[in-house]
Amino acid sequence: MAQQPGARGLVFNEPLIFEHGRKGRKGCDVPKSEFPETDPAATMPPALLRGPVEGLAEVSEPEAVRHFTRLSQWNYGVDSNFYPLGSCTMKYNPKVNEAAARLEGFAGLHPLQDASTAQGALRVMYDLERMLCEVVGMDAASLQPAAGAQGEFAGLLLIRAYHTEKGNPRKKVIIPDSGHGTNPASASLCDYATVTLPSGPDGMIDLALLEKEMDGETAALMLTNPNTLGMFEKNIKKVCDIVHAKGGLVYGDGANLNAVLGKARFGDMGIDVCHMNLHKTFSTPHGGGGPGSGPVLAKKFLEPYMPAPRVTLRDGRYDLDFNRPKSIGALNAFWGNFGVYLRAYAYVLTMGGAGLREASETAVLNANYILAKLRGAYHVPYEGTCMHECVLSDKFQQEHHVSTLDIAKGLIDRGFHPPTIYFPLIVKGAMMIEPTETESVETMDAFIAAMKEIAEVAKSDPESLAAAPVTAKVKRLDETQAARQPDLRYRR
């Protein structure tokens, strides 16, 4: 285990940048300006003038580079090892996507350039929208939303705009308890009350209960499929029919899209609007590695409400159309996180349709492999074949007073990033493991061995897990005190 990254290695203790350097030290000299100096006070109102700034770091270039290089060595990411964070799809980010995003013609663009001088960039956006529509069976897409939660927000704004135009925006949104965590927040932001729908014993939507809750004041059902238990809603068509019969719309949360690429499409299931996460399913950097992107996609009848501007293609010319009177408006500064579109575009083209399908097949196979190998050592709260992630619980370990948190900390000592813990909320002591398609069987076997060893240690030496992690740079943190009395500010 000592060879695992994170468990051992070059870990420097590193002070804050403010504790480096000395007064007056600089990284570079700014040449003297060829223009005469002016006194800002002569041209600016006093309120806008800045006095002397105290306390900035004063370091040389090598000091700055070494500082941040050392900090980067504390990092644990998909480029260092397995990152099985369930619900997050921490797949490897292919480096060819980075090359595409750094092409000078794209990287040097200014967002206010005339459309006639940015035809290639607009084509990438137009084509990516078409590709994403194909993947989920929708008619229109907008790339603007900056992340999944904003994509959800956009989707619900579309739904609200649609109902409002029909005369009644309606009052509530139904969300199954196996839905994604951000769903209720998105509904609430759009001024809808949320109704939680408890799952049936099989972890699926209870059709009878849905029928009872669904009425003429329900704007939409928000559905995560596969759901957060990692299971596919088998009655999806019936679910959509029940909602449509009362004039409601169905929102599909694409958080778990990585399970069904090339296999099942939201549009074909009867879903009216959905989002997807380019930073999950389409392999763009994620979680501190880069901004997200959560395109919103919808059926044709919702297209008039889509965020403006829209990218258009007429007579072979690409353009931006701002004249969208029914649009819910712009959701992002300029045209969204364009660098992310390039990476996703490169991903789709390098994978191809067959490649995307194979990615999902492998992702599902990998999750089931882990589930099959860990069944017995860990409790499986909802039995059956899982999709791209599996959910275990600490029920067996609780007998020895070892909790999910202890197991997660034990994994750090064994060189692995812990899975998602205590989510989904409907499973007590949940551990949600998502290997993704990019992991080899050897990597998964090493993870499985670590999990099994922890299950053994939980019986033979539970105290050692209560002390974990011991090999990490920082030992077990007092998370309670950190939350109750957060120390958020550096003081000299």
Add this chain to the structure above:
Amino acid sequence: MEYPDGLSYTKDHEWALEEEGVVTIGITDYAQSELGDVVFVELPEEGTVIKAGEPFGVVESVKSVSDLYCPVSGEVLEVNHDLEGEPELVNSSCYDAGWMMKIAVSNKKELGELLSAEQYADYIKSLK
């Protein structure tokens, strides 16, 4: 686990105590133990009118964030401001110093629909 007699309980794990039309509300021993260390409690403004079954606030622990549901309808008279600085009172004293709010109950009949200590204890057993 303790569920004092004389309090009324909900299946969402809140307790309610009525005294001369004023109902004091908090969360149960089971709730605080399931949540783990409470780190933040968000309570409504005094004067807010809340209906039975609606969320009135949020309790955040190291593990999760949960809505608090109001056992009876009425107007909020007072909230426990001590919880702003000492959320741990919810863990150490859920029925006393860790109370959350007092409301002027608008329909006393709703109290009759809540669970007794014995019924609530049975309900907790059925969850296991």
